[in-house]
Amino acid sequence: MTLRIAVLAGDGIGREVVEEALKVLDAVSVAGGPAYRLTHFPHGADHYLRTGELIGEDALRELGEHDAVFFGAIGDPRVPPRTLERGVLFAITVRYEMFLSVRPYRLHHPRLTPLDPSVARSLDLVVVREAAEDVFALPGGSIKTDRPDEVSVGTVVFTRRTVEAVVRYGFELATRRAGARRVTVVDQSNAAGVFDIWPRVLEEVAPEFPDVDAWHEAPDAFAMQLVRDPARYDVVVTSWMLGGVFADLAAALVGGLGLSGSARLNPGGLSLFEPTHGSAPKYAGKNVASPLGAIHAMAMLLDANGRPDAAALVEDAIALVLREARIPTVDARSGVPTDRQGDLVVEAIREKSARRAPR
Structure with missing residues (x-):
């Protein structure tokens, strides 16, 4: 079965961390995870400032044709507070009755706490x-x-x-x-x-x-x-x-907001997965934000859509790069660029999948 994912990268660092999470999804798919098809939606601050539209009925309806929504972050200093949050994110969660918020937290190494x-x-x-x-x-x-x-x-x-x-x-x-x-x-x-x-x-x-x-x-x-x-x-x-x-x-x-994923669930219906952090506009475009929260959110998406094996592969890879300090911290001061962090998780997935492969 092909997993149909609607992607809204949104604002600020959302676009950067979503890119890394999709890189990880591709690696998992190659390693035996699900086939997938992505539909990208432009909604966020840039779209709103250009068109005056938050999210329209056609886009909301199209989201419902997917198995899951993968979301980056929302919020931009050019737009009045709560405008985007209510007009885009809450519009989606209300439309699809996502009444549950689930956020897991696990300590991967003592240096992080x-x-x-x-x-x-x-x-x-x-x-x-x-x-x-x-x-x-x-x-x-x-x-x-x-x-x-x-x-x-x-x-x-x-x-x-x-x-x-x-x-x-x-x-x-x-x-x-x-x-x-x-x-x-x-x-x-x-x-x-x-x-x-x-x-x-x-x-x-x-x-x-x-x-x-x-x-x-x-x-x-x-x-x-x-x-x-x-x-x-x-x-x-x-x-x-x-x-x-x-x-x-x-x-x-x-370890911080940069580590954990979050789900807005409608059990049996459409659900949305995102990192716990916000759009952090001061870090946008600097390649310093941690993508681990978005990557963890992707693991949650896989688990909720019937692939706990693929989710475990991602979570084990995150644990490995943190445990071995390949990524020393999960904030903007880690010293490891955003795109490199994504690469490190992909490398860990390949290492782990190679060990699991039958000889």
């Missing part, structure tokens, strides 16, 4: 967050702007249907992962009644998964424990806003 290695060595967790409601359902805004009596108002929305689906996905994921089989729901129900639905749904769903340990924690307690004892956690389930904070904290503990 700011924690004591003895504390961080077992860090291997996934942050699952709701990605359709929270503050996005009714975004709100400000009145009397720039006046002493200015007021900003927003609404937080959680529906049982979405919260239950997100919590249930967290349990299902925990049963598929090797190791601890734990689910931690992080919510603010200790202080804000709108979060009461989260621990109630947890209590209702948990008995269906007797082999999974489950509990809920307040955000401040979770943040403290995450840096003191990260091995305590396996699958962390939370809301969009809280999850954004904790996902970035977890990223810092394993």
Whole structure:
């Protein structure tokens, strides 16, 4: 079967890191991975400034003819904040009901973490967050702007249907992962009644998964424990806003935002895969950004589309280049150019596939 992938490189460093991820996809395909067909979409800041279009109905419909969307990054200082994010990325995720955000984090080498290695060595967790409601359902805004009596108002929305689906996905994921089989729901129900639905749904769903340990924690307690004892956690389930904070904290503990991929999932439908970092316009065109997050996102895409073997090959290659310090860090100061990092991962894939080949 040919894997049909819609590619939106987007803005800033997105174009550079996507190029390296596609280079890796080609190497995996040659090594026995899936055949694939790419469709490139131009949507982002340049397209918007040239045409005035964010993303139109025809393009949205065409995305649905693919097996997955591979996304680079969105955001440009020439365009007002939130214009591109809402007009392109959120337009896609809303249209295709991508209500789950999944971000895995694993420490590949002690030099990458700011924690004591003895504390961080077992860090291997996934942050699952709701990605359709929270503050996005009714975004709100400000009145009397720039006046002493200015007021900003927003609404937080959680529906049982979405919260239950997100919590249930967290349990299902925990049963598929090797190791601890734990689910931690992080919510603010200790202080804000709108979060009461989260621990109630947890209590209702948990008995269906007797082999999974489950509990809920307040955000401040979770943040403290995450840096003191990260091995305590396996699958962390939370809301969009809280999850954004904790996902970035977890990223810092394993080396930085440049390392990890992210998925916006509609199980059984169209899903989108991207690096966790933003467009970083100050690094665009300088060939210094780490493409490992985009490459990891490609591994997640392969896994979600029925090729866990190909995904494992990519993930093992990433682990190898980090473990052996072929890429010493995952930020713009690594000293290894973006395109060279892609080459190093490709070389590692070839090394590993050669070892696996029958003699």
